[in-house]
Amino acid sequence: MSETELDPVIHAQARLRVVATLAALGPGDRISFPRLQDTLDMTAGNLSTHLRKLEDAEYITILKTHEGRKPASYVELTSRGRLAFETYTASLTALLRGTTP
Amino acid sequence: MTDDGTARPTGSAPDAAPGPSPEPTFDAAEGLRIIAAQTAKVRSQEPDARAIFAAWGVAWLVGYLAMYLTATGRLGQPRVVEGVDQPASWAFVVFALSIVGAMVFTIVHSTRANTGIQGVSASFGAMYGWTWCLGFAGMSVMLGGLSRAGAGAEVMALAANACACLLVGVLYMAGGAFWQDRQQYAIGVWIILVAAVAVFAGLPHTYLVMAVLGGGGFFVGMVLEHLRRRRSATAGAGFAGAGRRVGA
Numbered sequence: 001m002s003e004t005e006l007d008p009v010i011h012a013q014a015r016l017r018v019v020a021t022l023a024a025l026g027p028g029d030r031i032s033f034p035r036l037q038d039t040l041d042m043t044a045g046n047l048s049t050h051l052r053k054l055e056d057a058e059y060i061t062i063l064k065t066h067e068g069r070k071p072a073s074y075v076e077l078t079s080r081g082r083l084a085f086e087t088y089t090a091s092l093t094a095l096l097r098g099t100t101p
Numbered sequence: 102m103t104d105d106g107t108a109r110p111t112g113s114a115p116d117a118a119p120g121p122s123p124e125p126t127f128d129a130a131e132g133l134r135i136i137a138a139q140t141a142k143v144r145s146q147e148p149d150a151r152a153i154f155a156a157w158g159v160a161w162l163v164g165y166l167a168m169y170l171t172a173t174g175r176l177g178q179p180r181v182v183e184g185v186d187q188p189a190s191w192a193f194v195v196f197a198l199s200i201v202g203a204m205v206f207t208i209v210h211s212t213r214a215n216t217g218i219q220g221v222s223a224s225f226g227a228m229y230g231w232t233w234c235l236g237f238a239g240m241s242v243m244l245g246g247l248s249r250a251g252a253g254a255e256v257m258a259l260a261a262n263a264c265a266c267l268l269v270g271v272l273y274m275a276g277g278a279f280w281q282d283r284q285q286y287a288i289g290v291w292i293i294l295v296a297a298v299a300v301f302a303g304l305p306h307t308y309l310v311m312a313v314l315g316g317g318g319f320f321v322g323m324v325l326e327h328l329r330r331r332r333s334a335t336a337g338a339g340f341a342g343a344g345r346r347v348g349a
Contacts, residue, residue, distance in 0.1 A: 011132075013127060013135065016132060016135050016136065017135060017139050020135065020136040020139035020140060021139045021142070021143055023140075024139060024140045024143035024144065025143065025218065025220075025222075026220075026221060026222050027221065028220045028221030028222075029218055029219070029220035029221055029222050029223070030218070030219045030220045031217055031218055031219075032217035032218075032219075034217065035216065035217030035218070036217075039139075039142055039143065039146065040139075074219050076220065089133070089136060092129040092132045092133050092136075093129075093133065095128075095129035096129040096130055096133065
């Protein structure tokens with residue numbers, strides 16, 4: 001593969017922040033939409049847009065559930081998403097070192 | 102590279118099209134900085150082991166010291182039961198309140214930090230939390246049995262302390278093993294060592310050993326955790342690895 005083919009799904013500031021946040025949780029952990037929104041300091045609409053893209057790429061799954069009577073959503077990085085993030089991080093590190101991954 | 106993202110970094114390129122949603126480009130260093138910043142943000146929202154260690158350090162120091170000072174007559178008159186100098190009744194109350202206070206603090210602090218997180222960590226945390234509760238409940242019943250079988254005041258006081266510390270030490274070690282947290286593991290080992298020394302020190306010195314070495318152990322843990330955080334903050338690294346949590 002030739003040099004800088006960074007994953008376009010992740011290589012956008014907002015989505016990188018989303019994925020980095022999800023990857024910082026342990027494997028198998030999911031975070032509620034409001035808490036994720038709070039951690040990222042993004043608007044609900046903006047976050048939803050990016051989550052949809054990540055979901056389309058199968059990098060995340062969104063679990064829709066109910067807490068009492070209120071609907072609640074939980075977001076989790078899939079193993080595919082975690083792998084993509086690790087590959088992306090390795091590519092950035094390699095770029096910085098001036099070598100190809 | 103443009104996309105339909107919206108976040109704009111400070112000082113974005115001046116020649117970027119003024120469209121509704123230009124995706125700012127960034128270089129590798131900036132990308133890694135973003136990752137490190139988000140990781141640090143997530144870590145900062147996790148339970149703070151320093152606060153939990155501090156709460157338990159204070160609880161043990163105050164609680165056990167009250168028991169020691171009253172049992173030796175340095176604070177009020179010693180109460181003699183079965184030929185053994187016992188702590189004053191109010192010292193037991195101070196001890197109980199200290200422990201319950203630290204327990205409530207730990208539960209509230211951890212629960213608040215874990216709100217909105219589900220999955221593997223949460224279910225482990227819940228089971229681990231219940232292990233503490235059920236372990237102590239079982240221990241209390243067993244101690245009741247020992248007393249009923251005729252164990253005297255001195256044996257009961259020593260056994261209660263030893264059993265409680267053994268349970269605490271083992272649970273810290275188990276937590277440390279699960280979370281791969283050497284500090285937590287080391288504190289567990291230390292508590293068991295201190296409790297063993299405390300039994301042989303005999304009453305009322307048991308209480309002094311627990312206050313100084315036991316309570317002190319938590320303060321050392323707090324300082325070590327603080328140094329560890331400072332190191333990993335200055336290294337700016339650490340975006341790998343699972344969450345670090347600490348139990349009661």
